[in-house]
Amino acid sequence: xxxxxFGGAFQVSKTDNQLSxxxxxxxxxxxxxxxxVQYADDIIVIDCGSKFPDESLxxxxxxxxxxxxxxxxxxxxxxLIISHGHEDHIGGIPYIRxxxxxxxxxxxxxxxxxxxxxxxxxxxxxTQFIEIDSDSSIELGQITSxxxxxxxxxxxxxxxxxxxxxxxxxxTGDFKFDLTPVGNQYPDIHKMAxxxxxxxxxxxxxxxxxxxxxxxxxxSLVGKHIEDAFHxxxxxxxxxxxxxxxxxxxxxVDAAQATNRKLALLxxxxxxxxxxxxxxxxxxxxxxxxxxxxxxNRMASDQxxxxxxxxxxxxxxxxxRLSRSNYRQVEIMRGDTVILSSSPIPGNERNVSRTVDNLFxxxxxxxxxxxxxxxxxxSGHGSQEELKLMLTLxxxxxxxxxxxEFRMLHQHRILAEGVGVDPANIYILNNGDVVDIKNEVxxxxxxxxxxxxxxxxxxxVGNIVLRDRKQLAEDGILIVVLLLSKSDxxxxxxxxxxxxxxxxxxxxxxLMDQANMLATETINRLQRENVNQWNVLKTNVKEVLGRLFxxxxxxxxxxxxxxxxx
Numbered sequence: 001x002x003x004x005x006f007g008g009a010f011q012v013s014k015t016d017n018q019l020s021x022x023x024x025x026x027x028x029x030x031x032x033x034x035x036x037v038q039y040a041d042d043i044i045v046i047d048c049g050s051k052f053p054d055e056s057l058x059x060x061x062x063x064x065x066x067x068x069x070x071x072x073x074x075x076x077x078x079x080l081i082i083s084h085g086h087e088d089h090i091g092g093i094p095y096i097r098x099x100x101x102x103x104x105x106x107x108x109x110x111x112x113x114x115x116x117x118x119x120x121x122x123x124x125x126x127t128q129f130i131e132i133d134s135d136s137s138i139e140l141g142q143i144t145s146x147x148x149x150x151x152x153x154x155x156x157x158x159x160x161x162x163x164x165x166x167x168x169x170x171x172t173g174d175f176k177f178d179l180t181p182v183g184n185q186y187p188d189i190h191k192m193a194x195x196x197x198x199x200x201x202x203x204x205x206x207x208x209x210x211x212x213x214x215x216x217x218x219x220s221l222v223g224k225h226i227e228d229a230f231h232x233x234x235x236x237x238x239x240x241x242x243x244x245x246x247x248x249x250x251x252x253v254d255a256a257q258a259t260n261r262k263l264a265l266l267x268x269x270x271x272x273x274x275x276x277x278x279x280x281x282x283x284x285x286x287x288x289x290x291x292x293x294x295x296x297n298r299m300a301s302d303q304x305x306x307x308x309x310x311x312x313x314x315x316x317x318x319x320x321r322l323s324r325s326n327y328r329q330v331e332i333m334r335g336d337t338v339i340l341s342s343s344p345i346p347g348n349e350r351n352v353s354r355t356v357d358n359l360f361x362x363x364x365x366x367x368x369x370x371x372x373x374x375x376x377x378x379s380g381h382g383s384q385e386e387l388k389l390m391l392t393l394x395x396x397x398x399x400x401x402x403x404x405e406f407r408m409l410h411q412h413r414i415l416a417e418g419v420g421v422d423p424a425n426i427y428i429l430n431n432g433d434v435v436d437i438k439n440e441v442x443x444x445x446x447x448x449x450x451x452x453x454x455x456x457x458x459x460x461v462g463n464i465v466l467r468d469r470k471q472l473a474e475d476g477i478l479i480v481v482l483l484l485s486k487s488d489x490x491x492x493x494x495x496x497x498x499x500x501x502x503x504x505x506x507x508x509x510x511l512m513d514q515a516n517m518l519a520t521e522t523i524n525r526l527q528r529e530n531v532n533q534w535n536v537l538k539t540n541v542k543e544v545l546g547r548l549f550x551x552x553x554x555x556x557x558x559x560x561x562x563x564x565x566x
Contacts, residue, residue, distance in 0.1 A: 017142075018438040019166035021202060021400065023431050024450045025049065025065035028406050030346050031088040032452075034065040035171060035204065035402065039164045042141030043076045045102065046160060046171050047083055050091030052312070052348065053454070064092030066451035070100055078140040081132075082106035083173030084157040085113040086244050094121040095455055103128040105138065105145075107156035112276045113244065134158060134188060148195065149188040150175035153219065153245045153380025155282050157185070159192070166437055167201030170394055174206050174403065176382040177389060180218045182247040183282070189393070196394040201440060203396035207404030208381035210412040215385050217378045223251035225375030226341065229367060230259040233337040235301040237261070238364075240311040240319040241341040243269040245380070246277045248341060249307065253285050256305045262291045266318035266330065267309030274307075293329040306330060311342035313351025320351075323358035334363030341376045346405065384415055391419045398425045398442050400435065475555040476501025479562065480519055480541060486565040490527070495519040495541075502549075502557040511552055518544050537563060 017040035026033035031051025037044045050062045070077055080102040082090055090110065094117050104114060104127060111129050118124040132138065133156075134149045144163040151157065152174045162169040177187050209216060230237055241248045256263045263285075265271050274290075277283035296304055310319025319338075321327045332338065338359050344352045352368075359366045367374050382390070391399070399421050401412035409428045417423050425442065427435055432450030436443050477500050483493035495516055503511065519541050526537055538561040545559055 017165070018436050019164050019169070019201075020434050020436050021169060021204070022434040022448060022450075023402060023429065024067065024069065024448075025092075025431055026088075026403050027409070027429055027431050028404075029431075030208070030403075030405060032063055032065055032092065033089050033403060034067075034092070036069075037143065037162050037164070037169055037171075038076070039142050039166065041076045042078050042143050043070070043073060044078055044140055044143055044145065044162065045070065045080045047089040048080060048092045048096050049086075049088040050095075050455075051088060052314070052345070062091065062095075062455040064095050064453045064455060066449065066453050067096055067100060069448045069450070074100055077102055078143075079138070079145075080104050081145065081160055082110050082114065083160060083171070084152055085110040085154050086152075086174070086242075089174075090114055090117070094118060094123060095453065097121070097123050097127065101126060101128075103130060105130045105132050107131065107133060107158060109154070109156040109246070109277065109280055109282050112280050113273065116272050116276055132158070134191070148191045149186065151178045151181050151185055151187040152176060153242075153247060155183055155185050155246055161195055167397075167440060168195075168199060169202045170195065170200055170204065170396070171402075172203070172205045172390060174208070174381060175386075175390065176216045176380060177386045178216070178218045178220075180220050182219045182223070182250060185247070192390070192393045200394045200396040201437065202398040202400065202435070202442070203391070203394045204400045204402045205387065205390055205394075205412070206381065207387070207401045207408040207412040209379055209383045210387055210401070210404060210408045210415060212379075212383040213385075214383050216381065216383045219247050219251075219378055219380075222248065222341070222376060222378055223254060226251055226339070227255040227258055229337065229339055229376070230255040230261065230305065233302070233365075234335060235333065236296070236336045237305040237339065238308060238319070238322065238332065238336065239305065239339040239341055240308050241377075242311060243267065243273040243309055246273065246282050249274065249277070250283055252305070252307050252341075253283070253289070256289065257286055259305075261303055261305040262295075262299065263289050264291050264293050264296050264304065264306045264330070265308070266293055266306055266322075266327070270307060270309050270318070296330045301333070301336070310355070311340050311352075312345055312348045313353075313355040315351070320355050323355045323362065325362070332359065332362050332364050335365070336363075337365045337367065339376055340366070340368040343377055343379070384411075387412060388415050388419050391416055391421065396421065397440070398427070398435070398437070400427050400429060472501065472558055475557045476503075477558045477560065478502050478545070478549070479560045480515075480545065481562045482519070482523065482564070484563055484565050491520060491523060499557075502555065503553065511549075514552075515545055515548060518548055537561075 020038040022036050024034040033047040033049040035046040050064045053063055134147045137146050146161045147158045150159050150173055159173050160171045308318035310317030322332050356368055399416050401409040413426050416426055427444055432447045434446050479498040481496045497512055522540050522544050541561045542559045550556055
């Protein structure tokens with residue numbers, strides 16, 4: 001295979017191999033983004049994100065992609081390219097890195113955020129980092145990747161162009177077209193047009209705001225509203241936003257400076273991002289502005305602002321704990337101003353509403369809601385007119401809407417049809433659905449495995465553990481303790497039955513007596529049959545008690561049998 005470059009266009013000699021494109025996360029969901037471009041024996045992975053669990057996933061901290069396909073083809077994986085530094089694009093890296101060590105290509109700020117995550121996980125030393133920018137060109141087997149600047153709610157965002165022997169594939173990353181951006185992070189519209197002029201075989205474009213008409217407002221508008229709220233506040237100001245929204249953090253810093261307030265940071269991710277962004281020059285904080293959380297209550301209330309995590313109502317994040325008066329060093333008092341500078345991610349609405357209710361009950365002045373109502377937040381994602389502009393610039397033959405729930409993907413398809421993309425060439429996929437392209441003809445007829453990896457703490461949690469947690473939550477647990485003679489195996493004491501979350505023993509004495517008798521009879525019967533293996537004894541006791549409790553109560557508690565010999 002030979003690659004030549006002529007006038008900005010890549011000429012790639014074709015082989016008989018096919019191009020395959022699919023998602024391991026990020027389609028029909030918000031978060032957990034991971035996409036794969038494969039040509040022959042060369043696999044490139046784009047992004048490695050996480051997403052929040054819903055209330056049915058008891059005790060789960062994060063959900064990350066299942067990378068079974070990548071592990072089965074690990075010898076073909078050439079690189080992990082990261083489009084930008086938001087959690088739904090980098091949050092899965094520490095967990096996936098334990099299973100598969102891929103070279104990581106990303107921009108300067110994005111690498112800084114990733115390195116911080118891997119340092120905490122003890123995985124930094126053996127990971128290969130390659131810094132890229134919009135002018136980079138990297139050869140990865142038979143695929144050459146180039147890049148273009150996009151504008152989003154974090155600096156250093158890139159779209160990715162894959163030049164393959166079959167044709168050119170473009171992954172937009174997250175984007176909007178903000179022509180007055182904070183930090184001069186302008187989208188490179190001219191380069192996008194040049195890429196489209198050279199011919200795009202397949203476009204993968206994000207769909208987050210495909211339901212919203214018009215254009216997304218500029219991030220620069222938010223800073224004015226934040227500063228006005230700081231001027232009006234008579235006491236402390238608390239403001240919660242995504243820690244990775246560095247542009248928003250800079251506007252909070254600017255508002256604090258304009259109103260002569262010191263700034264405290266609450267939440268580990270907020271502290272980490274401010275430190276990394278400041279060290280790399282993406283965030284400018286005046287000397288002496290930052291104070292420790294422990295100093296807040298000793299300062300005049302009109303001279304302090306607190307920047308914190310928890311804008312999505314996460315139970316253990318700083319704002320949620322503050323709303324429950326459960327933060328040791330800082331307290332929200334009546335008359336304080338609290339600003340939620342974000343909009344709820346789909347699925348988090350209930351948690352956010354609960355946090356807002358708690359804040360109002362503390363007597364705080366709470367500013368929250370959509371950007372049109374408060375001016376405290378604008379999306380980092382392009383609305384319908386911007387999505388159509390991207391489609392028009394790229395002029396793809398084939399189109400796959402990504403990064404969104406089904407209704408968003410569906411609406412994006414309608415937008416694509418409206419600007420001239422052939423409806424037969426638009427694919428709305430599920431995670432794992434593979435689009436194969438050979439001789440510039442696309443088909444979708446096969447799947448690869450694409451599921452969820454559930455993370456509890458630092459480890460993965462399987463379906464069996466999750467099933468047990470659900471059963472414990474719904475039906476409780478029952479522990480049966482028996483003391484057996486070591487010499488002849490007869491019951492010396494018990495069975496003693498301990499119930500937690502199943503029934504209240506004092507009000508269920510008849511049921512417990514039946515359970516005692518049934519457990520005793522079962523042990524004695526098995527011993528008469530010369531069955532003395534502990535695992536058999538435990539299993540039989542569990543089965544007979546399970547049938548009894550379901551018959552009497554309609555519930556199936558987790559039953560643990562503990563046998564002890566003396």
